[in-house]
Amino acid sequence: MSKHISSLAPSVVVDTAAAHVAVTPMTGRISLRARGDLAAIGKAIGVSLPTQIGICAKTDGIEVVCLGPDEWTLLVPLDQIEKVQGALATLAPSLPHSMTEITGREITFQIEGPHAADLMSIGCPRDISTIKVGQARRTLFDGATVVLWRDAETSFRMDVWNSFAPFLASTLETGAKELAAELA
Amino acid sequence: MIQIHCPYCGETLPELEFAYAGEAHIVRPESPSEQTDEEWAAFLFLRDNVKGPHFERWRHAHGCGRFFNAVRNTITDRFYITYKAGEPRPDLAKLLEESK
Numbered sequence A: 001m002s003k004h005i006s007s008l009a010p011s012v013v014v015d016t017a018a019a020h021v022a023v024t025p026m027t028g029r030i031s032l033r034a035r036g037d038l039a040a041i042g043k044a045i046g047v048s049l050p051t052q053i054g055i056c057a058k059t060d061g062i063e064v065v066c067l068g069p070d071e072w073t074l075l076v077p078l079d080q081i082e083k084v085q086g087a088l089a090t091l092a093p094s095l096p097h098s099m100t101e102i103t104g105r106e107i108t109f110q111i112e113g114p115h116a117a118d119l120m121s122i123g124c125p126r127d128i129s130t131i132k133v134g135q136a137r138r139t140l141f142d143g144a145t146v147v148l149w150r151d152a153e154t155s156f157r158m159d160v161w162n163s164f165a166p167f168l169a170s171t172l173e174t175g176a177k178e179l180a181a182e183l184a
Numbered sequence B: 001m002i003q004i005h006c007p008y009c010g011e012t013l014p015e016l017e018f019a020y021a022g023e024a025h026i027v028r029p030e031s032p033s034e035q036t037d038e039e040w041a042a043f044l045f046l047r048d049n050v051k052g053p054h055f056e057r058w059r060h061a062h063g064c065g066r067f068f069n070a071v072r073n074t075i076t077d078r079f080y081i082t083y084k085a086g087e088p089r090p091d092l093a094k095l096l097e098e099s100k
């Protein structure tokens, strides 16, 4: 059953035979910009930073994606975020970097189902098949910048800024319904 | 749609992810206060407006976020090369020869 989002609370956006879209529970998010001794940062946060754009790493609930030559986004469980921030702050004097908590800036849509990749292709100009399972990319979806994670062939997560969320939810809802109508 | 190669991402991607950012290799004068008004205005505003192969900046705005340089033909929209910011300006004659 589809539900129109007027708030950003975790909820099902749309559920059709083609794809299921939901807003995920809140997670901690950190934007990290750094150069130099990346190994020291990896050691401090407990997961080594991938250096190729689009590549992800994961340990103990912390997920990292490399978004630029010196930019990463960390997804951190809410109860671990202070620990990660503390570890990075300890490094700051010897290794200057920028760490910004962006937990409140974004929400995440989870998109699953047999036509999840088709649903991504209605709004993303990229060839979706170039995003391999286990990778992520910052790209565009229906005009808004998003980070698209591919967890499986038919499972994606899309991190979007709050202000775009209702608009993108409605795009995803329309797309999922149209793809399901094609199946019928 | 034009496909553009981002030298930082190492991928060739749709134009929609990118933003044009003007002529490349414009060097800011070392001492602006020693510039005449005419020289400073030329630095700020005067561009070559090339018809043909053009050295220009692009930004992978909806991707890695990086500025980089490109040589694009302003008539055909063909990209001959893209390269990272700070890398030397490629030799145009050689580039055009290689792109034949």
Ligand SMILES: [Zn+2]
Pocket (backbone or CB within 6 Å): B006, B007, B008, B009, B010, B060, B063, B064, B065, B066
């Ligand atoms: Zn890029």
